[in-house]
Amino acid sequence: MGDATRIVIIGGGPGGYVAAIRAAQRGADVTVVEKDLLGGTCLNRGCIPTKSLLGSVEALHKARSGSEFGFSVAGEIVPDFTRMMERKNEIAKTLRDGVGVLFKKNRVKLVKGHGRLAGPGKVEAVTEEGTQTLEADTTIIATGSEPARLPFFDFDQPTVLTSTSALELTEIPETLLVIGAGVIGCEFASVFSELGTKITMVEMMPQMLPLEDKRLAKQFQGIFKKKGIEVLLKTKVDGIAEYASDHITANIEGGQQITAEKMLVSIGRQPNTQGIGLDTLGVETDGRGYIKVNDKLETNVKNVYAIGDVNGGILLAHVASYEGLVAVENCLGGSQERDLHVVPSCIYTLPEIASVGLTEDQARDEGYEPVTGTFRLGAAGKALAIGEAQGYIQIIADQKTDKVIGANMMGPHVTDLIHEIAVAVRNGLTVREVGDTIHAHPTIGEALMEAAHDVHGESVHVAS
């Protein structure tokens, strides 16, 4: 490895570990400094644990739907929360160990400790054995983020949960107040409502899932309502009236109070930039504390890059990994710019939600003449066959060019299906090209084909 470029990466989440493996594949001499568990938030406190729990409650839901599907189960079907949590931990461990194996296979060195910039071309790792100084031609900061904490909540109280502590619960709460009806709040609400928890969600914006299409969010709210989840929009919690050992009472603006066994605060994230030596080199951050980068993922300091959540772009695992690949190209002499125009957004609730590109309103705001095509899953054979016919597929196209510019979807497997539209938007495919592609029957994918036909008013199966 004599003349190999030395790359030190601080943080081994999906940004850092993907960058590390790619850089090693390209012949670099790579060291990752990770203070906790490989896989970061995604494998240990985010994507994978939440989806594992969702997998459990989906199975539970199906098991309870026996009368619809035509079977009966002797005895009562009850969740085994301890086993669900164990299963979630086992899945995370399998994946984490897999990253460790990939590190070994690719000769990525792992230093377990707290990393910080210590001067030009120097990273210090504070480990249990002492402090190590690592020489780096290039440093990539990939330290991620953690749950944002509102100052007027006492997070030391056992009744106040973040997404991290909610994943460590040992018992199912009877009641749960969720502050923030964004993606994370809705995913937890989906899990716990299937487990029998009575949930109230408080959201200050006028719609839940504020970044999604408003029609979709409204329909989704109706589905939550049917499940017994109460969603209070344009509502703010403005303090806590009581922290007790077994409940919490929150004050709602306007005088109302809500009492619940636990309160989950899911109001966003904050960057992990404390104690990582940004001042030592003068690395600039923005007003919210995220590290400023250009489209090559370079910070203002030469040979220091920042990828993933810590740069405050789009806080998703697949974006962190993509940015890792872009940064590595540039560390090794390339000149690649990140392109975040087509990023699938997936929400793993019951039913799932997915979107990519522009919503109809955004398209209009950007000067397009949007036309849409929709197909309801209630008319899709596969959706009926698997007993998941709630939802729809909507495609948004530009009337002038017929190009696909976005899609919104709600229903089974839409978090997989969305990639077809991502490919279409990224490559400028027309609705005609998507619709003329033969889609297998019966699949949820053929509902997408019908939605494409519907853009031209030609869906065979739409009954209007």
Ligand code: FAD
């Ligand atoms: P992280 O994953 O946060 O990793 C950063 C790593 O750096 C951590 O391991 C940390 O220990 C380490 N670190 C920090 N500081 C130091 C230091 N000084 N020295 C050494 N190591 C350090 N995204 C999706 O795309 N899909 C999902 O379904 C999804 N679900 C989510 C569910 C929840 C509940 C949460 C909280 C997040 C979810 N996300 C999801 C977001 C996703 O987890 C993050 O966007 C992603 O993990 C960011 O990757 P990263 O590598 O930038 O940072």
